[in-house]
Amino acid sequence: MSNAPDLTRAVAILTENDPPRVWSFVVTVFGDLAQREGDALSGRLLARMADVAGLRPETVRVALHRLRKDGWIDSHRVGRRSDYTLTAFGRAQSAAAAPRIYSDRAPETKEWTVLLANPSEPAAALAEVANRTNAVLLGDAALLVPNSVDEIDNGLLRICSGEVDIPDWVRALAGPEEIKIAYRGLHGRLQRAEPLLPDRDTSLVGATTRVLIVHSWRRVLLRHPDLPAALLPEDWPGEQCRRVVADLLSRLPRPVLDTLETLAAD
Amino acid sequence: MSNAPDLTRAVAILTENDPPRVWSFVVTVFGDLAQREGDALSGRLLARMADVAGLRPETVRVALHRLRKDGWIDSHRVGRRSDYTLTAFGRAQSAAAAPRIYSDRAPETKEWTVLLANPSEPAAALAEVANRTNAVLLGDAALLVPNSVDEIDNGLLRICSGEVDIPDWVRALAGPEEIKIAYRGLHGRLQRAEPLLPDRDTSLVGATTRVLIVHSWRRVLLRHPDLPAALLPEDWPGEQCRRVVADLLSRLPRPVLDTLETLAAD
Numbered sequence: 001m002s003n004a005p006d007l008t009r010a011v012a013i014l015t016e017n018d019p020p021r022v023w024s025f026v027v028t029v030f031g032d033l034a035q036r037e038g039d040a041l042s043g044r045l046l047a048r049m050a051d052v053a054g055l056r057p058e059t060v061r062v063a064l065h066r067l068r069k070d071g072w073i074d075s076h077r078v079g080r081r082s083d084y085t086l087t088a089f090g091r092a093q094s095a096a097a098a099p100r101i102y103s104d105r106a107p108e109t110k111e112w113t114v115l116l117a118n119p120s121e122p123a124a125a126l127a128e129v130a131n132r133t134n135a136v137l138l139g140d141a142a143l144l145v146p147n148s149v150d151e152i153d154n155g156l157l158r159i160c161s162g163e164v165d166i167p168d169w170v171r172a173l174a175g176p177e178e179i180k181i182a183y184r185g186l187h188g189r190l191q192r193a194e195p196l197l198p199d200r201d202t203s204l205v206g207a208t209t210r211v212l213i214v215h216s217w218r219r220v221l222l223r224h225p226d227l228p229a230a231l232l233p234e235d236w237p238g239e240q241c242r243r244v245v246a247d248l249l250s251r252l253p254r255p256v257l258d259t260l261e262t263l264a265a266d
Numbered sequence: 267m268s269n270a271p272d273l274t275r276a277v278a279i280l281t282e283n284d285p286p287r288v289w290s291f292v293v294t295v296f297g298d299l300a301q302r303e304g305d306a307l308s309g310r311l312l313a314r315m316a317d318v319a320g321l322r323p324e325t326v327r328v329a330l331h332r333l334r335k336d337g338w339i340d341s342h343r344v345g346r347r348s349d350y351t352l353t354a355f356g357r358a359q360s361a362a363a364a365p366r367i368y369s370d371r372a373p374e375t376k377e378w379t380v381l382l383a384n385p386s387e388p389a390a391a392l393a394e395v396a397n398r399t400n401a402v403l404l405g406d407a408a409l410l411v412p413n414s415v416d417e418i419d420n421g422l423l424r425i426c427s428g429e430v431d432i433p434d435w436v437r438a439l440a441g442p443e444e445i446k447i448a449y450r451g452l453h454g455r456l457q458r459a460e461p462l463l464p465d466r467d468t469s470l471v472g473a474t475t476r477v478l479i480v481h482s483w484r485r486v487l488l489r490h491p492d493l494p495a496a497l498l499p500e501d502w503p504g505e506q507c508r509r510v511v512a513d514l515l516s517r518l519p520r521p522v523l524d525t526l527e528t529l530a531a532d
Binding site for chain 2: 112114116118119120121138139140141142144151155156157158159160161163164165166167168169170
């Protein structure tokens with residue numbers, strides 16, 4: 001069911017030059033495998049997966065301690081076993097990111113909004129809207145939102161339309177070079193890993209590989225706002241990455257947690 | 267038909283602290299009284315009107331020379347009399363300003379456009395559009411046009427809509443304080459002159475008073491782009507000036523040029 005040597009090479013490719021930080025890896029494991037209320041992961045399973053991912057298993061205890069302190073997870077002792085679950089806060093955080101991570105396509109839009117701040121004052125109102133929407137700052141005092149934005153009395157000029165002319169400099173601001181480079185790097189690693197993956201695998205190594213793919217994808221994806229293709233450069237590599245990620249995840253389906261715990265106990 | 271002492275006081279009020287420059291006064295005389303093809307004004311009439319307006323009549327000759335050199339007017343000798351007419355260029359300039367000067371209301375709009383320039387480049391394309399439209403620059407890289415703007419490949423982001431939220435800082439940029447002050451000054455002078463004007467007057471002094479009203483109005487009006495009330499400050503004094511100007515001009519109707527020449531020859 002699992003071709004362990006090939007998968008181990010795939011794991012090495014996925015983590016080369018850029019091993020995940022343990023707490024961030026653990027967040028991805030929960031977000032990908034145990035996001036529903038009642039889902040629990042044992043400390044032993046988490047340590048085994050970290051080990052497969054090339055992380056030192058003893059660092060998992062520290063990461064779990066930190067995540068509990070930060071309100072992300074709760075722990076419960078069940079006999080000699082420690083079980084961990086996401087808190088309501090942790091579930092909300094994971095649920096907020098999930099639609100974007102697992103979406104099979106970039107967003108589309110039928111409405112555009114431009115907001116302008118007074119150029120001679122600090123643009124706090126603009127930053128506030130930028131933070132709660134997927135939008136592109138154009139200089140210090142302008143924001144382009146690929147969506148309608150409700151009228152609010154925040155001192156901003158607001159204009160909405162179904163159409164907008166988007167010149168190349170806006171696309172360059174929306175999809176900066178360093179994120180293109182990150183996507184191209186990820187795409188190269190995914191393409192090298194692809195031939196090493198079986199058509200279908202639900203082993204513990206397979207599950208870890210799956211989590212590492214989600215992790216690498218999420219780390220680039222969440223560095224930029226969720227923008228439609230119309231707003232991104234023509235050579236934007238995000239969508240080809242999305243397609244490879246979707247293909248690879250379909251070959252490494254989400255395992256049943258009980259099965260995974262049994263495998264980790266072997 | 268004319269109450270000369272009162273009108274002379276009105277002229278003094280209209281020119282106090284701010285006598286027109288002679289060449290500019292002559293341009294207004296042509297624009298207001300002799301804008302049609304074939305309309306001619308004699309040098310004598312222009313000198314008489316300048317005299318009534320408190321300008322030295324001998325400066326008229328210099329102004330006419332300059333205007334001829336600049337291509338605004340042509341001159342023709344008819345016996346001992348010199349006649350002056352607007353050139354095609356002069357008529358075009360006058361005709362371009364006339365609709366705004368004599369309009370009985372500010373423009374209205376159903377379409378708005380925001381144009382944004384790349385904030386890290388000089389905004390030449392924006393300045394070009396600003397020059398050929400009635401629009402408001404919002405900082406270095408944004409322009410608000412109270413109109414639709416056709417798509418052109420000029421590197422600007424363009425968004426058009428029938429609706430826009432216009433905050434106070436935009437109104438303050440569209441209608442700056444120094445122009446409000448100029449309008450308030452003009453309004454005060456017009457209100458003080460108003461009781462001195464007869465209900466109807468077509469004398470040479472009346473015609474000069476009329477020209478001075480048009481001149482004062484045009485000098486403030488053309489300092490700012492032609493913008494709808496929705497884009498101007500709530501306390502914008504432009505419209506109350508427009509109403510007083512229209513009222514006073516209706517009491518000093520445009521005289522027949524031949525009659526005026528006869529009056530000037532007396």
